[in-house]
Amino acid sequence: MITARAHTNIALLKYWGKKDSELILPYNDSISLTLDQFYTDTSVEFSQHLKKDEISVDEKPLTGSGLTRAKRVLDLVRGQAQIHTAARVYSTNHVPTSAGLASSASAFAALAAASAKAAGLTLDKRALSILARHGSGSASRSIFGGFVHWHAGTDNQSSYAESIQSKVDWDINLITVLINTNEKKVSSTNGMQSVVKTSPFFPAWVKAAQADVAPMTEAILNKNLAKLGTLAEENAMRMHATTFGADPSFTYFQPQTLAILNTVRNLREQGVKCYSTVDAGPNVKVICAKADNELLLTQLAKIVGHDALSICNPGPGVTYL
């Protein structure tokens, strides 16, 4: 039995729109930061004693699209290893209840790493990244620690992630802000599909995002928090602009989302280096310097309460336990 641990990541330059939904090829490159707080441990063994794949997540049998995607990764591994045996998979998510983060990035990165090794394959990180991508696009980035660049590519082999800066030895934190909501959720897959099909803004989004890859990479290498944060907030707002422009129009923002965005903007005008990013949901992630954590926690708690806030540090890439 092989066990791998992978951490989740937050895109600072977003993955938003699939050019090829079979291969999960995105329209544009993306850049992320892997976080230390939230991870998935996944154990895999292939066994001739099994009639079919047995996959459990947090001690419950996996079902639905999660199961389909997990089987896709296992099938690719079996194909590469030229084995025909079924797999037993145990997966456990470790997430602070207040983070409001999705687990698919860490889950499929851990599954890719554990299943490849369990099948006897020796894959380098780029190959693992390609494999993980077939489970969930963002999982391709969770193979690596720190700042990561996912190249959109044009086919299976050219769409992979690689490290920009695996050891982040500078003063950056990310505060997750959980927004209370009773609104029904539009999945990121459905949201991006609707935007690609109907939003007149989608082509400009792709172009603007792609143009930000080089300056954001440079900001990371220069450890320039202000530049990185500014680019990240702009990029996130553009992504959400595409949803307002879709037909029918929709938004992941909730009233509290806007309140947090306003607070961050106001604090920034007062000189605090803090920047927002928002994924396909109402929660906000605030990029900031470690030194400003306390100030930010105090201000953000006024809107959502302390229990809704978590501080994350840069985290490591996938490891075997």
Added chain:
Amino acid sequence: MITARAHTNIALLKYWGKKDSELILPYNDSISLTLDQFYTDTSVEFSQHLKKDEISVDEKPLTGSGLTRAKRVLDLVRGQAQIHTAARVYSTNHVPTSAGLASSASAFAALAAASAKAAGLTLDKRALSILARHGSGSASRSIFGGFVHWHAGTDNQSSYAESIQSKVDWDINLITVLINTNEKKVSSTNGMQSVVKTSPFFPAWVKAAQADVAPMTEAILNKNLAKLGTLAEENAMRMHATTFGADPSFTYFQPQTLAILNTVRNLREQGVKCYSTVDAGPNVKVICAKADNELLLTQLAKIVGHDALSICNPGPGVTYL
């Protein structure tokens, strides 16, 4: 002394971006509904006894950009009438305190009509519309009652409004929803300037808005509330998408704005024909059938209170008192 009364209007297809800021030529056509509730009465006389223009609004001397724009309209009138005398202008705005509507559309439409007649000119409505446009773009539409179409045009003479349906004999209302906010306001002029210059989404906005002119006109002529409302809400959301995409990103939305948008969307999913539009500010205007007024007032009041709500009917074009 000549007195004219003009009513404000709400754009259902928005004016957002100036192609020529001297002539106030917009990038795209717009379509509006003139409202009955809010109007401006403006009295003008030209007199050789005056040394310079004396202009008061609500019994206070007009200053700043409002003064500059009013003088521009008066100068155009003097040029056309070939007179050189100064003008005395009294203007009074009549607005329910809870409406949260801007007064420039009604103010400059009333000024154009009163000053032209006071100078002895006999201008048709198209000419008045062109004249009013020089004070404020949206004022070109307030010359007419009911549903109005402002042609973007390519020069001074081709950029004018005209009536689509001056007598609205069908079941449409507009509920204005005043949002409480302490946030500082980005003026519509500054907002659209920033978007034109920096938003990668602006060209697609113009194209999508222009493409909606014909279907929206058809929906009005067919008295099709659902079609008209759907197009109006889509158009408004696209306009606001351009601000999220600007550099720096900004928004006119406040948390309560999103709460109202959500409520309207939810009621619509329950079968109520109601649609939102939002101008360059946090307030929402809800397009609905008269029959649904009570239901909507009850639901919207849960978020903003009853005092923040006003019901408007279609209103008339400019008249002389």
